[in-house]
Amino acid sequence: MDTPQTADEWFVRLNSGHPVSPQDEAAFRVWLSKDPLNEKAYRDCQVRWTELAALGQSPELLARRAKALKAAAGTNSRRDLLRWAGGGLAAAVTAGVVYAGFAPSRAWAKYATGEGQRLTVPLPDGSELTLAPLSRARARFIDGGRIIELQDGQIFVRAARRPTPLMVRAGDCVVTGSGCQVQVTLNADKTEVLVADGGATVKPQGGRTRHLWSGQKLSGDLTTARIQAVDARTATEWREGRLVFRDQPLSDVVADFNRYSIEQFIIADPKLGALRLSGSFRYDGVEDFPQALESVLGLSVEPAGANRWRIASR
Template structure:
């Protein structure tokens, strides 16, 4: 795979131009050697720059005369690369421009986002290039962009569990609405539904920050394993406990409820498709539900709730009403 365009690539292109012909002086040569020694990436970047220039289609047409090899009894890789082309001064700017254009083209190709999504009732696991994994729940979509400085994921909608490969120099960032979750090596769940964002930390450490304009931002929130953060755009952030077993039940095809209002349990089950559940009576909506239910069988859930509370099920087409 091509190397991403970086600051080292830009500097290499500039040095390639500086070292041509009469522009090469002892002082400039010494500065170049200092630049090479400053970072192992510099030598690789310079070799790539000379390779790119040598391989550019039609590059030879820019020359007024054939390339001249530098005289050396035992050329080093850098010396050999540097001697590959000697351009007249008026062509150096074009050479550097072409190098930068090729580098930027490679960067844009590498930074094109990867999009992963699921349909209603579907789940999917994606393994990213660094070994990190994203498990997508029902009706979810993420956009992934990797660059040399960070690993960026945008949760467009739905829910995803992230298992992040450790890399302190390249943080893993998940954005959902106006919230941003920053991690290094950890696992956590992020859910974006309507305008509410939920973050549940399973292992490691994360910090949740606000990416709205500064005047509206709230302070960063650091989570510890087993904590859940829930945030609404204009409301205060709430942090409470959420056991990992409940937070990841959907990975096992289950929904777990503990003293949950019936209306909330119904909304959760409806996310997974199948016959749609409806609770019309506001008095029934507040009934409490506890238990473990299969996410692919809303009918089983409705019948269990009806039996427990002495209710009935009225079905019309693909809609099941829970009534008295």
């Protein structure tokens, strides 16, 4: 197999879905060391990959992907499937979701999502990272260390079982675990940790270490917060493009929608915020949400500008 010579070729080789051989890893290090611009070029590939998320709703892009997949059907070459996007980059893009690859490096790999986008990243140790809309995170897997840093927003981590625990940093809190599933949220310097499966330890700065099990969470001031029982399935449904509410105030429901969806809702009368709503609604296709507001709560939902909607009494 020929040795890649460009950043795009290396990106495809290291993210082909096959295990990275020691020979390829060594050759990649040599290629990086040859020119300081090589690492920048490689990082540019990762940035371009992430930016493909913004095209998730593009009919032209989806048509190109469908055409490429059809043309590649019946072949054994994953490389052919990876080249449809041009420049040696590839992504499975659907409803604002991007499945991106990760290659080993001493530099931090950075990931970000925009309004209505979510990003799923397979990591080199077999773990998986999913970013909610409007989230930023970075990761580094090198020399046996496994570190993910949440800078803003919300992530869901499937931590592969390894001798060395995976570490998630969020603000002044460190979460560690192996063979577990953890959701971590960081907004306005407030942290929430929820364990969806398995167990993980939570260590806030200046506080004692606590252990959470499936269906438990800590939120607010983690140094003093009590462990709460939660419905983990409901709390993590955003990964499927849905938000689930159980008898919650409309003000809270709208706040959640505005956080996840590119469509923004405005409550015209603050008194309406006290109305309560239950249901499961898509945030990446919000037709069912306005319908529920009109049919269940008897409200009016009218356009108020580009991607903006006004909720009012009839």
